[in-house]
Amino acid sequence: MGTGSAAELAGKVAVVTGASRGLGKAIATLFAAEGARVVLIDLKPHWAQAAAADIGHDAIGLGADVSDRAAITAALDAAARECGRIDVLVNNAMWNSYDLIPDITPEIFNRMTGVGLGGIVWGIQAALPHMQSGGSIINIGSMAGRLGSAGALLYAAVKAGVDGLTRSASVELGARGIRVNAIAPSTVATEGVMAILSPEQLERRISQTPMARLGTADDIAQTALWLAGARSGFVTGQSLAVDGGIGHTLQR
Numbered sequence: 001m002g003t004g005s006a007a008e009l010a011g012k013v014a015v016v017t018g019a020s021r022g023l024g025k026a027i028a029t030l031f032a033a034e035g036a037r038v039v040l041i042d043l044k045p046h047w048a049q050a051a052a053a054d055i056g057h058d059a060i061g062l063g064a065d066v067s068d069r070a071a072i073t074a075a076l077d078a079a080a081r082e083c084g085r086i087d088v089l090v091n092n093a094m095w096n097s098y099d100l101i102p103d104i105t106p107e108i109f110n111r112m113t114g115v116g117l118g119g120i121v122w123g124i125q126a127a128l129p130h131m132q133s134g135g136s137i138i139n140i141g142s143m144a145g146r147l148g149s150a151g152a153l154l155y156a157a158v159k160a161g162v163d164g165l166t167r168s169a170s171v172e173l174g175a176r177g178i179r180v181n182a183i184a185p186s187t188v189a190t191e192g193v194m195a196i197l198s199p200e201q202l203e204r205r206i207s208q209t210p211m212a213r214l215g216t217a218d219d220i221a222q223t224a225l226w227l228a229g230a231r232s233g234f235v236t237g238q239s240l241a242v243d244g245g246i247g248h249t250l251q252r
């Protein structure tokens with residue numbers, strides 16, 4: 001449990017996309033430990049169900065491709081039918097390909113924007129009918145949306161877009177009492193990242209970071225917990241860097 005004596009998300013229903021592994025699974029695990037009924041969504045139902053079984057606490061796993069508006073809508077409707085409503089939506093799913101500019105194809109462009117931006121737009125749209133005042137939407141952005149890096153043109157564009165849509169959604173939904181925030185992690189050694197970055201690149205990232213380590217999935221999950229619950233009740237439209245200070249460094 002967190003800093004409070006009671007479970008912070010007791011009685012809440014929380015949906016996490018891309019939740020069968022990595023940051024999504026860590027967030028779902030912490031939310032369940034803090035009393036939430038958690039619904040995990042991932043591309044394949046059996047991936048989401050296996051993660052839900054690991055988590056326990058009555059967690060549910062559903063299959064949906066978040067870039068498919070009809071599929072994510074059906075999944076969120078099913079989650080609300082089963083759990084009564086949705087209090088927290090974490091838009092975490094992402095498909096990523098690092099390509100230098102000449103190698104970017106229309107297929108890569110469409111998939112990255114479709115999952116990384118479309119998935120959030122359709123997710124918010126589908127969750128809203130099931131959310132009440134007090135609801136919290138958390139979009140997982142990235143420090144890559146604020147800093148430049150070769151091969152990350154599309155990823156940076158998508159993640160900068162996440163910050164932008166977060167601000168506008170917070171303005172549109174504020175009067176309904178629904179908060180919308182983003183988290184911008186620096187590197188966390190999840191399966192997804194280790195498939196892309198070599199051990200040498202991870203070491204370089206550590207040496208560039210003022211706090212001299214990578215982020216952990218728990219660093220991100222604890223921040224998501226704070227944004228999900230009442231302790232951050234007047235915080236909306238923010239993109240919170242969880243980055244060990246790397247966003248403020250100038251290498252020399």
Ligand SMILES: NC(=O)c1ccc[n+]([C@@H]2O[C@H](COP(=O)([O-])OP(=O)(O)OC[C@H]3O[C@@H](n4cnc5c(N)ncnc54)[C@H](O)[C@@H]3O)[C@@H](O)[C@H]2O)c1
Nearest residue numbers: 018022023042043065066092093094142185187188190192
């Ligand atoms: N790990 C990092 O260093 C890091 C840093 C900054 C931001 N992020 C962001 O955090 C989030 C999670 O990252 P991760 O490292 O845990 O990723 P990961 O690749 O380990 O896991 C992503 C999950 O999303 C699922 N997914 C992919 N496409 C989907 C789709 N269309 N519909 C539903 N599910 C889908 C995958 O199956 C997988 O389970 C992503 O948005 C990523 O961009 C990660």
